[in-house]
Amino acid sequence: MDMELIFGLFVVGLPVFMLAFAWAMGVWVTRRHEADLAQRELAVAHILIHNSGRLQDATTGPHPPMMITSEVTLGVDHFRGFLGQWKSLFGGQVRSYQMVLDRARREVVMRMLEQANEMGYTALANLRIDFADISGSALTRRKAADISVLATGTAYFVAPKS
Amino acid sequence: MIVVNTESVPGYQITSVLGIVQGNVVRAKHVGRDIAAGLKNIVGGELKGYTELLTESRRTAIERMLSQARELQADAIVNVRFSTSAVTQGAAELYVYGTAVKIEPVVQAAMAT
Numbered sequence: 699m700d701m702e703l704i705f706g707l708f709v710v711g712l713p714v715f716m717l718a719f720a721w722a723m724g725v726w727v728t729r730r731h732e733a734d735l736a737q738r739e740l741a742v743a744h745i746l747i748h749n750s751g752r753l754q755d756a757t758t759g760p761h762p763p764m765m766i767t768s769e770v771t772l773g774v775d776h777f778r779g780f781l782g783q784w785k786s787l788f789g790g791q792v793r794s795y796q797m798v799l800d801r802a803r804r805e806v807v808m809r810m811l812e813q814a815n816e817m818g819y820t821a822l823a824n825l826r827i828d829f830a831d832i833s834g835s836a837l838t839r840r841k842a843a844d845i846s847v848l849a850t851g852t853a854y855f856v857a858p859k860s
Numbered sequence: 861m862i863v864v865n866t867e868s869v870p871g872y873q874i875t876s877v878l879g880i881v882q883g884n885v886v887r888a889k890h891v892g893r894d895i896a897a898g899l900k901n902i903v904g905g906e907l908k909g910y911t912e913l914l915t916e917s918r919r920t921a922i923e924r925m926l927s928q929a930r931e932l933q934a935d936a937i938v939n940v941r942f943s944t945s946a947v948t949q950g951a952a953e954l955y956v957y958g959t960a961v962k963i964e965p966v967v968q969a970a971m972a973t
Contacts, residue, residue: 723903756870763870765863765940769914775904824866830914830944830952844907846914850942852864
């Protein structure tokens with residue numbers, strides 16, 4: 699084979715290979731994370747969670763209520779980032795990003811519930827979810843956005859139902 | 861110090877409001893973390909370096925807010941809110957603010973009524 703052909707294959711093949719690799723890994727990472735979340739959700743299912751600032755049915759427990767925070771940064775894989783960019787040519791829903799955002803939100807809430815559970819709290823009030831643009835993607839319009847989600851809430855004790 | 865992001869503290873009553881306390885921090889990521897995140901970004905998944913950066917920043921900001929509250933001799937900080945802003949590429953500000961208050965425990969019998 700002549701050099702030009704090999705070079706041509708390399709130039710075309712490498713990006714295609716990268717996309718395929720990123721797609722396969724992305725699917726694997728997503729599935730693993732979702733399975734992990736589903737399992738962890740069972741352990742904290744008894745904790746009452748709401749986003750009201752009023753602590754109804756609150757009771758005094760062994761320690762006072764406490765603010766709990768958690769954060770997570772998820773990357774969007776190369777393949778989904780590519781899809782997202784492609785989609786932005788035509789507009790419309792970018793499902794690949796929506797899914798990552800959903801997962802990020804589930805993860806932060808899960809981390810808060812786990813912290814609350816560890817300390818024995820039975821409820822979490824005033825849940826707030828924020829986004830942080832730590833990589834400055836909004837400023838630079840870089841291709842793949844890192845999604846940072848911050849959550850805040852107040853853990854307290856709820857009176858057991860009689 | 862009791863820190864909550866709700867308007868009141870269950871089991872306690874607010875006796876006086878001392879004012880707003882705040883803390884902020886601007887953190888930049890270092891290049892090593894950027895490179896590691898860049899590699900991780902090919903496959904997606906959690907970028908732990910950035911998560912840690914946020915956790916540390918939050919802790920620092922809260923610590924600064926707490927020291928202000930201690931100066932005011934507050935018992936608790938209520939209604940805590942966070943906000944973030946991207947200052948430049950690679951640096952982000954985390955700002956936390958709340959209301960410092962004096963509180964007193966409520967007698968259990970009074971709570972039931």
